[in-house]
Amino acid sequence: MDDLQLRVLPLLALLASLLYFFYFQDSPTLFERSDCSLFSYNHYWIISKRIVTPRGVISGAVEVKEEKIVSIVKEEDWHGNLKRGQIIDYGEAVVMPGLIDVHAHLDDPGRTEWEGFPSGTRAAAAGGITTLIDMPLNNFPSTVSAETLKLKIDAAEKNIYVDVGFWGGLVPENAFDANSLEALLSAGALGLKSFMCPSGINDFPMTNSSHIKEGLSILAKYRRPLLVHAEIPQDSESYLEDGENDPRSYSTYLKTRPPSWEEAAIRELLTVSKDTRIGGPAEGAHLHVVHLSDAGSSLQLLKQAKSNGDSVTVETCPHYLAFSAEEIKDGDTRFKCAPPIRDAANKERLWTALLEGDIDMLSSDHSPSAPDLKLFDEGNFLKAWGGISSLQFVLPVTWSHGRQYGVTLEQLALWWSERPAKLAGQDLKGGIAVGNHADITVWEPNVEFELNNDLPVYLKHPVCRRISPPSFLIH
Numbered sequence: 520m521d522d523l524q525l526r527v528l529p530l531l532a533l534l535a536s537l538l539y540f541f542y543f544q545d546s547p548t549l550f551e552r553s554d555c556s557l558f559s560y561n562h563y564w565i566i567s568k569r570i571v572t573p574r575g576v577i578s579g580a581v582e583v584k585e586e587k588i589v590s591i592v593k594e595e596d597w598h599g600n601l602k603r604g605q606i607i608d609y610g611e612a613v614v615m616p617g618l619i620d621v622h623a624h625l626d627d628p629g630r631t632e633w634e635g636f637p638s639g640t641r642a643a644a645a646g647g648i649t650t651l652i653d654m655p656l657n658n659f660p661s662t663v664s665a666e667t668l669k670l671k672i673d674a675a676e677k678n679i680y681v682d683v684g685f686w687g688g689l690v691p692e693n694a695f696d697a698n699s700l701e702a703l704l705s706a707g708a709l710g711l712k713s714f715m716c717p718s719g720i721n722d723f724p725m726t727n728s729s730h731i732k733e734g735l736s737i738l739a740k741y742r743r744p745l746l747v748h749a750e751i752p753q754d755s756e757s758y759l760e761d762g763e764n765d766p767r768s769y770s771t772y773l774k775t776r777p778p779s780w781e782e783a784a785i786r787e788l789l790t791v792s793k794d795t796r797i798g799g800p801a802e803g804a805h806l807h808v809v810h811l812s813d814a815g816s817s818l819q820l821l822k823q824a825k826s827n828g829d830s831v832t833v834e835t836c837p838h839y840l841a842f843s844a845e846e847i848k849d850g851d852t853r854f855k856c857a858p859p860i861r862d863a864a865n866k867e868r869l870w871t872a873l874l875e876g877d878i879d880m881l882s883s884d885h886s887p888s889a890p891d892l893k894l895f896d897e898g899n900f901l902k903a904w905g906g907i908s909s910l911q912f913v914l915p916v917t918w919s920h921g922r923q924y925g926v927t928l929e930q931l932a933l934w935w936s937e938r939p940a941k942l943a944g945q946d947l948k949g950g951i952a953v954g955n956h957a958d959i960t961v962w963e964p965n966v967e968f969e970l971n972n973d974l975p976v977y978l979k980h981p982v983c984r985r986i987s988p989p990s991f992l993i994h
């Protein structure tokens with residue numbers, strides 16, 4: 520990828536994420552830091568020419584008191600009434616709701632050599648993310664019961680720099696055990712996550728549609744979502760013909776996980792998602808397809824389900840929007856993930872789907888591993904760990920690439936804050952609006968930076984720096 524331009528627009532992520540005391544809310548539960556506000560003031564105004572609100576971008580001021588947004592005033596209306604409280608003027612910087620990443624693997628407890636709450640949430644904060652919902656796998660043990668959720672909560676306590684919530688796991692072992700699932704949800708899991716293919720983690724086996732149907736029936740009662748990794752293995756061996764399967768070549772990996780895997784899973788999911796319709800047996804539950812890569816038939820099926828009234832949403836990730844299969848060099852397993860990054864034409868279709876509203880939101884699917892599992896020396900795409908380490912850079916990547924497609928600041932806030940907040944049941948987050956938590960990200964959309972060794976990266980394994988010179992993850 521010689522022509523990778525390593526210049527990334529934006530980001531000066533000054534966080535005014537104002538997180539208070541560590542407590543259990545009623546449901547849904549989120550864990551919040553008491554001492555990580557950038558400011559010591561109890562009452563202040565944030566001023567900017569570009570404040571992204573649900574009613575558009577305004578020039579004005581946001582008044583924050585006791586970590587809540589208490590008023591929003593347009594510049595032409597404030598008539599000198601900003602007298603009480605401190606004033607912080609960000610000039611022309613963008614003031615936006617903090618990003619909410621509904622899909623990250625922080626691997627804590629049990630695999631903290633892969634990431635961990637301190638490094639992962641610090642990197643999140645540096646990247647403009649103020650709330651992160653942690654996945655139930657890659658940590659050990661997997662989060663599939665109230666007891667294992669407690670282990671996660673204990674690991675996170677006093678170790679987080681942003682608000683953190685947790686998804687629980689739906690696995691064959693608990694799918695038909697209503698008491699166990701209810702205990703997990705009552706203990707604070709914001710919803711459930713399951714896989715329709717092997718997850719790569721031994722204690723997180725895959726589910727079929729019967730398990731998913733059961734899961735949805737329990738989730739209906741709690742009005743929470745099921746997030747699904749939607750790939751069902753097809754007969755992929757047949758895609759590899761003799762002499763054409765160099766494991767160092769990305770195209771080999773691509774052939775082993777064709778779009779038909781995603782399509783088959785989504786087709787199967789739609790047989791149960793109809794339960795979520797109004798009047799259906801799982802009304803109140805919601806089905807969310809994670810990290811869509813196939814912008815072809817899979818997307819069409821999802822559109823159809825939505826038009827039938829199924830309660831369904833779908834996310835994609837910055838790596839599917841920034842890279843294409845053609846660019847990935849032999850042996851560069853940093854780019855291995857599942858589902859795979861597909862060709863440039865697919866990437867274009869993903870952007871179109873996002874801009875037209877057929878893809879609802881974005882997430883990182885930050886899934887790092889210890890570097891040795893990426894097999895950098897061998898460069899074997901078939902054996903390397905699948906997962907991309909990107910958490911700190913999702914906002915600049917989305918903006919750098921998105922502005923080429925005319926993406927607006929309002930769209931960024933919709934995809935990264937408003938809709939993720941809704942998925943995670945966080946009514947008081949996801950928008951700069953009166954009464955909401957003052958979770959705010961401030962950044963410079965025209966500042967370029969290069970992802971080189973001078974840049975502070977808080978992730979435990981910034982695999983972007985693996986190859987030098989120069990070293991990079993994004994272009």
Ligand SMILES: NC(=O)N[C@H]1NC(=O)NC1=O
Binds near residue numbers: 748
């Ligand atoms: N176990 C795990 O994190 N798997 C993730 N990695 C990836 O690339 N896709 C996934 O689902």
Ligand SMILES: [Zn+2]
Binds near residue numbers: 748809810857
């Ligand atoms: Zn996945």
Ligand SMILES: [Zn+2]
Binds near residue numbers: 622886
């Ligand atoms: Zn994932």
